[in-house]
Amino acid sequence: MTWRGPAGIGVVILALGALPWVREAFDLPIFLLAFGTLVLSWTALATSWNILSGYSGYFSFGQGGFYGVGVYTTAVLTGRHDWNFLATVPLAGLLAAALGLVVGLIAFRLRALRGEVFALLTLAVPFIVAPIARLNPSIDGGQGITVPVPDIPEPLNGFQDLSYLLCLAIAGIAVVVAYVAQRSRLGWALFAIRDAEPVAEGLGVPTFRSKMVAIAITAFVAGMAGSVAAIQVGYVTVEGTFNLQVPLFVIVMSVLGGRLHWLGPAVGALVIVTLRDRLATSGFEGFSLIVLGGILVLFVLLAPEGLVPRMRRRLVPVLVAFVAVGAALWLTRLREDPVDWLAFGLLAAAVVAFLPGIRRRGAEAALEPVGPEVETDHDAAAAPPALADEGAPTTSPTDKPIVVVTDVTKDFGGLRALDGISLIVHPGELLGLVGPNGSGKTTLVNLLSGQFRPTSGTITVGGEDIGGLPPHRIAHVGVARTYQIPRPFASMTVRDNVAMAIMFGRSPTDLEAARAAAEEHLALVGLAELADALPGEINLHERQLLEMARALATRPRVLLLDEALAGLNPVEVDNAVGVVRRIRASGLAIVLVEHLLRVVNQLATRIVVLDQGRVLADGDPATVMADPEVVRAYLGRRPSGALPPAPATDGGAGA
Amino acid sequence: MIFVQSALTGVLVGGLYALMAIGLSLTWGMLRVINLAHFGLILLSGYLTYHLTTNAGVDPLLTVVATVPVMFVIGALIQWGFQHFKVSELSSLLVSFGLLIMGNQIISNVWSADFRRMTSDVNPYATGSLTLGPLVFPMPTLIASVAAAGLVLCIHYVLARTFVGRALRAFGEDPAIASAFGIDHERLGLLLAGAAGATAAVAGTLFALGGSLTPSTAFEWFGVVFAVVILGGIGNVLGTLLAGALVGGIAGVMTIAWSPVAAPVVVYGLVVLALVFRPNGLLPRRGGHG
Numbered sequence: 001m002t003w004r005g006p007a008g009i010g011v012v013i014l015a016l017g018a019l020p021w022v023r024e025a026f027d028l029p030i031f032l033l034a035f036g037t038l039v040l041s042w043t044a045l046a047t048s049w050n051i052l053s054g055y056s057g058y059f060s061f062g063q064g065g066f067y068g069v070g071v072y073t074t075a076v077l078t079g080r081h082d083w084n085f086l087a088t089v090p091l092a093g094l095l096a097a098a099l100g101l102v103v104g105l106i107a108f109r110l111r112a113l114r115g116e117v118f119a120l121l122t123l124a125v126p127f128i129v130a131p132i133a134r135l136n137p138s139i140d141g142g143q144g145i146t147v148p149v150p151d152i153p154e155p156l157n158g159f160q161d162l163s164y165l166l167c168l169a170i171a172g173i174a175v176v177v178a179y180v181a182q183r184s185r186l187g188w189a190l191f192a193i194r195d196a197e198p199v200a201e202g203l204g205v206p207t208f209r210s211k212m213v214a215i216a217i218t219a220f221v222a223g224m225a226g227s228v229a230a231i232q233v234g235y236v237t238v239e240g241t242f243n244l245q246v247p248l249f250v251i252v253m254s255v256l257g258g259r260l261h262w263l264g265p266a267v268g269a270l271v272i273v274t275l276r277d278r279l280a281t282s283g284f285e286g287f288s289l290i291v292l293g294g295i296l297v298l299f300v301l302l303a304p305e306g307l308v309p310r311m312r313r314r315l316v317p318v319l320v321a322f323v324a325v326g327a328a329l330w331l332t333r334l335r336e337d338p339v340d341w342l343a344f345g346l347l348a349a350a351v352v353a354f355l356p357g358i359r360r361r362g363a364e365a366a367l368e369p370v371g372p373e374v375e376t377d378h379d380a381a382a383a384p385p386a387l388a389d390e391g392a393p394t395t396s397p398t399d400k401p402i403v404v405v406t407d408v409t410k411d412f413g414g415l416r417a418l419d420g421i422s423l424i425v426h427p428g429e430l431l432g433l434v435g436p437n438g439s440g441k442t443t444l445v446n447l448l449s450g451q452f453r454p455t456s457g458t459i460t461v462g463g464e465d466i467g468g469l470p471p472h473r474i475a476h477v478g479v480a481r482t483y484q485i486p487r488p489f490a491s492m493t494v495r496d497n498v499a500m501a502i503m504f505g506r507s508p509t510d511l512e513a514a515r516a517a518a519e520e521h522l523a524l525v526g527l528a529e530l531a532d533a534l535p536g537e538i539n540l541h542e543r544q545l546l547e548m549a550r551a552l553a554t555r556p557r558v559l560l561l562d563e564a565l566a567g568l569n570p571v572e573v574d575n576a577v578g579v580v581r582r583i584r585a586s587g588l589a590i591v592l593v594e595h596l597l598r599v600v601n602q603l604a605t606r607i608v609v610l611d612q613g614r615v616l617a618d619g620d621p622a623t624v625m626a627d628p629e630v631v632r633a634y635l636g637r638r639p640s641g642a643l644p645p646a647p648a649t650d651g652g653a654g655a
Numbered sequence: 656m657i658f659v660q661s662a663l664t665g666v667l668v669g670g671l672y673a674l675m676a677i678g679l680s681l682t683w684g685m686l687r688v689i690n691l692a693h694f695g696l697i698l699l700s701g702y703l704t705y706h707l708t709t710n711a712g713v714d715p716l717l718t719v720v721a722t723v724p725v726m727f728v729i730g731a732l733i734q735w736g737f738q739h740f741k742v743s744e745l746s747s748l749l750v751s752f753g754l755l756i757m758g759n760q761i762i763s764n765v766w767s768a769d770f771r772r773m774t775s776d777v778n779p780y781a782t783g784s785l786t787l788g789p790l791v792f793p794m795p796t797l798i799a800s801v802a803a804a805g806l807v808l809c810i811h812y813v814l815a816r817t818f819v820g821r822a823l824r825a826f827g828e829d830p831a832i833a834s835a836f837g838i839d840h841e842r843l844g845l846l847l848a849g850a851a852g853a854t855a856a857v858a859g860t861l862f863a864l865g866g867s868l869t870p871s872t873a874f875e876w877f878g879v880v881f882a883v884v885i886l887g888g889i890g891n892v893l894g895t896l897l898a899g900a901l902v903g904g905i906a907g908v909m910t911i912a913w914s915p916v917a918a919p920v921v922v923y924g925l926v927v928l929a930l931v932f933r934p935n936g937l938l939p940r941r942g943g944h945g
Binding site: 057114127132134243251252255288 | 689736740742744745750753758763877916918920926
């Protein structure tokens, strides 16, 4: 089935590419070509915007800045330095992409960058770029630039043909990239970032690089679209270029069409351009922004998934409505203008897509996975290939240590959460990490998985110092974790949640292979039956099992289970204990943070007790649990004024 | 001396920026919504002041009697919508952007896209100025900044000392806990959003005293006001006032030293630096969940 999309895109692009000659042959008005140019230009801008902002959820107001850099690259080089116009188009894209990378370098390096702050930061892009262009006499200097009409290459018939075909090419690039991205590792990475960015990073997704690639693509296409816009405008000014029109339009188009589907922004662009055109020709130009604003408000509040997913659910009725209404107007000559046929056809299609009543489909609709589409591959689902578990060498606890924590301290401001912790984990061991609330258990887990960096001391995993590595690199070294409160990728099915971890694991694979391999991990935790469910549809226990399956799918050498059994009923706890036992059988090291001492005693081969950021005890479960200091720490009575005695096994790190 | 003059004038203008920013900052910090329509309320209130003064001969400062209740109601209505649809922070940004665009177009249809300014025969404050030695301060700027700074200080007092203020702060820190202690967050949210609307009304009226209005003015405020919000620390009242003065002063000096168009570059440069080095704003946060 994978040929259908590319073939469809190819046919549509070729058909649209023939329009200039068709127009000539049938003597259609040239206005059609100008209208098509506008639709394609906005398709390019909106589709490219969506690759960053729709897929990853980082809304950008910077599109106007990238577009403006493209406009000015072409305007300055052709208007002032007599460059060949066609040579400036890719250059405009590259310069815009460079600006995009600068923005990304600043924004995506910020700690805990939130989506809203990113939106406001990118809002600054046009505000910063515009004055620079305005002040610099070699760019604009305040008087604007006249852009010369380019030479028209041979087979083309005129200026409008050239800009139409160029916009078609750029829009084609944007749509193809959006289509490919939705099916590639890049798209998956971006979807995972939108759903739960820290989790994605922890599973091995290079989040920073993915966002940088996305913003570069976004800016590159916008720059090229700006370049072509420059020759259409003919005379460019700072005020006319760097305003909020571009970001406003691309946002409205993408929200209207749908942000999670590659075709959404293109459909949105078609609808909005048609709508604006009709409003203008019928004398309601002054209302077009009211309509646009209204569409934005209504769709965000009432139909955040947009038109395309709804249309796909009723594909046949929608197409029938579109063709029937359009053709009826054409044949009856009720309307003369071809754009009217299109406008009413689109209106009919949208109405059909939103018709209430057919609740049978509508109810499922809300629960449809919004990630990259599943091309149902029954072979893979029916017979999961046995995956060799090369990543989990079965070794005995006497082997070389896998995790060595040496004298690690972690401060938060003035608060010392961990104070000179040293401990060792061997392959095949199940280390129970216990201690009262606030003793530093979760902090230690966060250090091991790279969420935090130690204030001092070193942590090695398999001999590699992980102190300075970003979390996704630590995942590749072989550390995986679960979260106390499960954090699945909400828009992906249970299977795809696990497949994500495989795709971005130590040996990267593509989507189909990852989906097949996911079955094994789902079977191990007992979720195979629920593989096609969305995380929102399964219960807490199942979500915790999903966390484990997802962590396992990275084929870790150390698995950190952070209170993976919290909030479960006794039956579920027993089931989870069984799962942990099965996981352990594969020979990897497990660090289990747990409050339920019953569970820890059942599972752990060794127990480490933390208290006030120090190791209070370290040894086999029976000894540790009998230690009077441990009992005292658990009962909350501490020797007043005195620090806990130095841990008995402190010298362990040197062994 | 020209630098001192422009820096001080800038600081005064900054007081008005702080008043524009305060409603945005408080609703963002305490209600977790980013209400871009706030700019529309400021603009609309400016136009109402212009309209009432020009067409009915009302003293421009007295127009707050009309603008404040109107903007209070609109602000509360928008918040009611946010609460009703349980919008996320990002969605509130998008929805209010849509509302702003709609409001802007309506203003443009009613008052046209031309510049509107109260003439000096209806605006008694238009021409006066205060001279202090070599320094001269235009009266509209002076009134606006004194009123704005006073109002911001009042808001600080209300939040710090009154029951409603404490309840709001508690809610901003942790909505779930505050609700558990019996704080009716829905009504409180409407009240705060209405109050934010009221500050927008005053800001718009004060802006109209000395400034020219055009529908696109709202977008010109975007940059500088968000700079103030972020530099001041989201939800931090005194920080916002300080940031307003700072941004205004810097913009004033840049205008003289370099060019009026260069000011946004410097202001936004500051915002980026602030986000990198002081993500919680210039002033240290008291307690909270930092």
